[in-house]
Amino acid sequence: MADLWMPEAEHYDLGDPAPTDSKFPPKAIAHITWDKNASEAKPQAHVSFGRLLAYFTGAGRASAPHILWDPFTGQLAQFYPANSRSKSVADKAGGTRTNRAGKVVLQIEAVFFPHTIYDGKAYAQLIDTPCKGWAELHRWVKSHGVPDVWPMGRPTSFTSHRSEETWAKKGGWYAHAHVPENDHTDPGSWPAFKRTVTPAKPKPKPKPTPAAPPFPGRHFFVLGAKNVHALKLQKWLHAGKWGPAYTVGPSDVMTQKDIQKVAALQAHYLRELGPADGLCGPLTWKYAYEVATGVRRR
DSSP states (O other): OOOOSTTTSEEEOOOOOOOOOOOOOOOHHHHHHHHOOOSSOOOOEEOOOHHHHHHTTTTTGOOOOOOOOOOOTEEEEEEEEEETTOOOOOOTTTTTOOOTTTSOEEEEESSOOOTEETEEEEESSEEEEESSSSSHHHHHHHHHHSOOOOOOOOOSSOOOOOOOHHHHHHOEEEEESSSSTTOOOOOOOOOOOOOOOOOOOOOOOOOOOOOOOOOOOOOGGGGBBBBBHHHHHHHHHHHOOOOOOOOOOOOOOHHHHHHHHHHHHHTTHHHOOOOOOOOOHHHHHHHHHHTTTTSSSO
């Protein structure tokens, strides 16, 4: 379940919550605080996050958004839970629903105005800033079902275009300049959505090739020898279908038939195991095991 209060934000519950209207699709509204009217010729000093925070928790609480975001420092403050309306857009009585028109209507105010000076540098657009905190902010908004689309187009200038029909029917991100019953033209720009990259599943590590058990010694495989090692070898020879088939066995006694089966294996791999004399040495033992277990193709 998505968090009603963004974990990365400072929380300042202003009270007076009111439910959103779930018959509309989920939305987010992008704003800038636009505290000063600066210009390229006359840029002005940045207004601090702390000053805006004091405003929205004080004299400006009647117009507080859900989230206040400083794109220079990454600071975030939240004033209303996600399932409540906030108060940053005009919402005329009896008109088109704005603050509540969605399963959520998450309003984001970026602490910014065009041509703001921060740390000695002027920034003409919001997207020119470092946009610190945007990844976390976008992730939280998306967790509430707001799709990564701009039904009225991603804002690229301070122009307004509004459609009540689009607003009512389509979820996604809207500029303040897109919201019916409002006359603001912000935010002018907005950072691109952060794509969620699903990490590729790591390729399974190849299973280590099982090694043949240590060779116990040639004397365990001479004609008439009776031991557990002879039984192992016979089982491998039987699995590999070498030489004449058993009518009885495998057993723990080396018989003439077992010698013939060893010779058949050696004849198949004559270059590596020859001569095909039926006498089991370390390499013949290894090949018998590997063919029987599928490590080596016949």
